Amino acid sequence: MKNIEKYRNAFVEALEIEEDEVGEELVLGETSEWDSLGHMILISTMEEAFDVSLDSEWMSEFDSYQSGLKLLDRLGVDFINE
Amino acid sequence: MTFISIEFLLFFAVIVFAYYSIPHRWRWVLLLAASYSFYASLSGYFVFLLLTSTAFSYVTGILIEKQETKKQKKKVMLVGIGVLLFFLGWFKYFNFVNDSLRAISAYLNWNYTIPYQEIILPIAISFYTFQAVSYLVDIYRGKLKAERHYGYFSIYFAFFPQLVAGPIERAKKLLPQFKVEQTLKYENLSYGMKRIAWGFFKKTLIADRLAPIVASVYDNPDATGSQIVLATILFSVQLYADFSALSDIAIGCARMLGIKLTENFKQPHFATSIGDFWNRWHITFSTWLRDYIFVPLCKGKKKRSEIYVAIIITFLISGIWHGAAWSFVLWGLIHGFYRVFGDHTKQARGKMASFTYLDRNPTFHKWVKIAITFLLVCFSRVFFRSDSVTAAFTNAQLFLTPSSWRPSGIIDAFEIFSLLDLAIFAFFFVVMQLFHHVERKNASTWNWLSQRPVFARYAVYVLIVVSVLVFGATGQGFVYGGF
Incomplete structure (x- = not known):
């Protein structure tokens, strides 16, 4: 499975939303599923999916679909040349 | 020497003058001497405990960094935290555990022989222990390098403006500020003095004026339900004014030294x-x-129910940190329950807001939510303020009794104030709310004020200072100074 698919699946699995709801417009706090508690579940799911460790500072940085991609990219997850 | 005293203001004026008069390379010596003198004036020989904890954390930080593997680093960090928590536990929780075990033993008819120990709680131990723990964990996580300059490290541990009751600072933020040469800036002195004056205002005109009135109800076993309701609401105002005043004074003092x-x-x-x-x-x-309890507890958790457990544990620790008594444990649990219940019922509450058309008027809806949240916080503070669990349950029952909320009963309950005290409190409470109102509309009331004409600006400053001098009540310690 490609990393971008893993990334999208993590949202579906953690936030219990439909696949077509996962997109660039997804922002923390703007849907009832992605609230502060849902965020903790999403972080755990991302950590397991990509074998990374996200501390509190990074967790606050991960506040949208887009910022999550950038953050994981910085942590070595390749979304382009895989 | 407490913050609210002429002695402290004189002491601080001398420190500020000396700080900007000596070269930067000697300032750490001055700050350290000032911090230890201040602490010794409050807590006497417990300054040796502070010195021991500082030396221990300094060495442990370096030891963590020197370990080669993550596993070894973790081991040293855990030993370090264990020792720091042992100090905290011994002074703060020994008698709490001892009394609880004695009560359990008596209930089970067991023989329990360890007597009550006369242990004095060293001031600020809960605050500097938390700073020390964050320092060690941050080094372990690789987010911070162990500080090698013992002087700067010691100031991080004992910086007198925030030593007694915070703000609880991270080494990453505070240490670099001590190392940078701070130049004398008018803005820092001016802003710092305003924050200190505002702290004095809240403490002496709101908190310390309310403290005896709240105590007159909570110390009275025959208090009526309406009196408990009123006293609890007033206690919330008192606690906020008291604790935020401490932070204002700490932030103001630090800013005058160039530290944010x-x-x-x-x-x-x-x-x-x-x-x-x-x-x-x-x-x-x-x-x-x-950062140090909740997030680590949530690691690997993928179900809301598991996150709920982490929330309850975190609030339980919050309660125990506040005080070594079961009433504080219950207070923490109540907040944990609120948070879990709030999350669990989020959708149902959303539907209810829609059903009652509340959501069609966002401003009114917001104020309803503010009122409900405030009342929930007030209810939890019955446990925070009561002297024992038994008293807390009695007071909580009175707080929840519908007849306690009868408007006529609440109006009668205002008898706990003398007319003069009520008028003075009401006036200064309105001033505080006006300050908050301006802050909600603008980012900072002080910035907003600085843009007003000189006459208006100075009228406010004079009002604050004269009010403190004429109407200020003193003599009460800070509530959070006891933690």
């Missing part, structure tokens, strides 16, 4: 939910709990 401390309050009684409340109340403590 973290804001600790953002109008918590205007929170729209319990989660929001904890983002606004004792912020440096909440973020500490989030």
Whole structure:
């Protein structure tokens, strides 16, 4: 499975939303599923999916679909040349 | 020497003068001497405990860094934290555990022979222990290098403006500020003095004026339900004024020395939910709990029910940190329950708001949420303020009795004030609310004020200073100074 698919699946699995709801417009706090508690579940799911460790500072940085991609990219997850 | 004293103001004026008069390379010596003198004046020989904890944390930090593997680093960190928590546990929780075990033994008819011990709680131990723990964990996580300059490290541990009751600062933020040469700036002196004056205002005109009135109800076994309701609401105002005043004075003093401390309050009684409340109340403590307790507990958790357990444990620790008594444990649990219940019923509450058309008027809806959150916080503070669990349950029952909320009963309950005290409190409470109102509309009331004509600006400053001098009540310690 490609990393971008893993990334999208993590949202579906953690936030219990439909696949077509996962997109660039997804922002923390703007849907009832992605609230502060849902965020903790999403972080755990991302950590397991990509074998990374996200501390509190990074967790606050991960506040949208887009910022999550950038953050994981910085942590070595390749979304382009895989 | 407490913050609210002429002695402290004179002491601080001398420190500020000396600080900007000597070369930067000697300033750490001055700050350290000032910090230890200040602490010794408050806590006497416990300054040796502070010195021991400082030396121990300094060495442990370097030892963590020197370990080669993550596993070894973790081991040293855990031993370090264990020792620091042992100090805290011994002084703060020994008698709590001892009394609880004795009560359990008596209930089970067991023989328990360890007597009550006369242990005095060293001032600020809960605060500097938390700073030390964050320092060691941050080194272990690789987010911070162990400080090698013992002088700067010691100031981080004992910086007198925030030593007694925070804000709980991270080494990453505070240490670099001590190392940078701070130049004398008018803006820093001016802003610092305003924050200190505002702290004095809240402490002497709101908190210390309310303290004896609240105590007259909570110390009275025959208090009526309406009196408990009124006293609890007043206690919430008192606690906010008291604790935020401490933070104002700490932030103001530090700013006069060129050091920026973290804001600790953002109008918590205007929170729209319990989660929001904890983002606004004792912020440096909440973020500490989030980073070092809650987030680690949530690692690998993928179900809401598991996150709920982490929330309850975090709030339980918050309660125990506040005080070694079961009433504080219950207070923590109540907030944990609020947070879990709030999350669990989020959708149902959304539907209810829609059903009652509340959501069609966002401003009114927001104020309803603010009122409900404030009342929930007030209810929890019955446990915070009561002297024992038995008293807390009695008071809580009175608080929840519908007849306690009868308007006529509440009006009668105002008898706990003398007419003069009521008038003085009402006036200064309105002033404080006006300050908050301006802050909600603008980022900072002080900036807003600085843009007003000179006459208006100085009228406000004079009002603050003269009010403190004429109407200020003193003699009460800070509530959070006891933690």
